Amino acid sequence: VSLFFGVDIGGTNVKTAVVSDTGDILYKHSFETLAERGMEDLCRRLKETLVQGLDTIGRSYDEVAGVGVGLPGFLDIENGVIIDLVNLGWSNIPFIPIAEDVLGLKVVMENDANVAALGESWTGAGRGAKSVVCVTVGTGVGGGIVINQRLYRGVNGLAGEIGHLVVDRDGYPCNCGRRGCLETLASATAIIRRARELQQAGELDSSCSITGAEDVFHLAALGHDKAIQVIHEAADWLGYGLALVANTINPDVIVVGGGVSKAGESFLQPVASSFRKYALPLVAETAALRLAQLGNDAGVIGAARLISQRVLA
Ligand SMILES: [Zn+2]
Numbered sequence: 001v002s003l004f005f006g007v008d009i010g011g012t013n014v015k016t017a018v019v020s021d022t023g024d025i026l027y028k029h030s031f032e033t034l035a036e037r038g039m040e041d042l043c044r045r046l047k048e049t050l051v052q053g054l055d056t057i058g059r060s061y062d063e064v065a066g067v068g069v070g071l072p073g074f075l076d077i078e079n080g081v082i083i084d085l086v087n088l089g090w091s092n093i094p095f096i097p098i099a100e101d102v103l104g105l106k107v108v109m110e111n112d113a114n115v116a117a118l119g120e121s122w123t124g125a126g127r128g129a130k131s132v133v134c135v136t137v138g139t140g141v142g143g144g145i146v147i148n149q150r151l152y153r154g155v156n157g158l159a160g161e162i163g164h165l166v167v168d169r170d171g172y173p174c175n176c177g178r179r180g181c182l183e184t185l186a187s188a189t190a191i192i193r194r195a196r197e198l199q200q201a202g203e204l205d206s207s208c209s210i211t212g213a214e215d216v217f218h219l220a221a222l223g224h225d226k227a228i229q230v231i232h233e234a235a236d237w238l239g240y241g242l243a244l245v246a247n248t249i250n251p252d253v254i255v256v257g258g259g260v261s262k263a264g265e266s267f268l269q270p271v272a273s274s275f276r277k278y279a280l281p282l283v284a285e286t287a288a289l290r291l292a293q294l295g296n297d298a299g300v301i302g303a304a305r306l307i308s309q310r311v312l313a
Pocket of ligand 1: 164176177
């Protein structure tokens with residue numbers, strides 16, 4: 001029986017878990033990223049965490065088959081090099097050789113949206129499914145595609161970049177430099193922007209200050225028509241984007257995660273009805289639309305899955 005160390009590195013926090021070969025978290029610990037201390041320092045703290053975790057659960061270091069790491073940005077997987085992690089201020093770092101040297105274990109890496117998708121497809125909402133499309137709706141819209149329980153990453157890991165499907169050619173500018181990407185219309189950012197526009201136009205109660213998408217969901221739950229409309233517009237765009245992806249992939253499960261998905265059925269239902277409106281009927285019929293189940297654990301579980309497939313396959 002092997003253990004896997006799943007690591008999810010974010011700009012603020014690093015989440016880690018010791019995961020069994022069935023995807024159960026046996027030990028979990030997070031710590032501050034402190035990216036300014038550099039990558040080697042982070043790897044040393046990862047090792048300390050792993051040693052402490054194994055000690056806590058009474059297991060030994062040589063039972064660990066390897067380490068999977070999710071990272072937020074552009075990676076050269078083939079050469080094990082971090083090309084650019086904007087949130088951490090790291091670029092052109094030979095991550096894999098250094099991490100393997102410090103940890104003394106096989107290490108693999110992948111971008112964070114992809115590992116989260118792999119996690120949900122392993123033990124979360126996509127458990128047991130053949131093909132899973134995961135979409136993460138938060139500040140932006142991210143995604144990942146898992147086919148036959150393996151991550152489909154494309155030539156350079158950009159498969160599943162659902163958020164940058166251009167769905168409105170003359171639309172709002174996007175962080176990627178294009179206009180009208182799905183994430184400019186279906187993200188938390190889009191929901192907040194639209195609600196504020198309506199407040200300024202005097203069409204939506206401006207006594208409530210809108211700092212997050214949850215404020216708009218709150219107003220909608222109170223019955224404010226315009227807030228409901230804002231959410232339905234964002235949901236309609238998301239369902240449209242998912243229909244484009246579903247017609248291409250023909251998945252059996254589509255998982256909706258991220259901050260906005262915390263609104264639950266009040267977001268999923270309008271997304272589902274929009275999805276059915278735009279997808280081919282047979283595609284829509286066979287694709288189950290589900291809320292993500294693993295929350296913040298998706299990354300560490302997916303990272304563990306990534307390394308388990310590498311060392312056990
Ligand atoms: Zn874009």
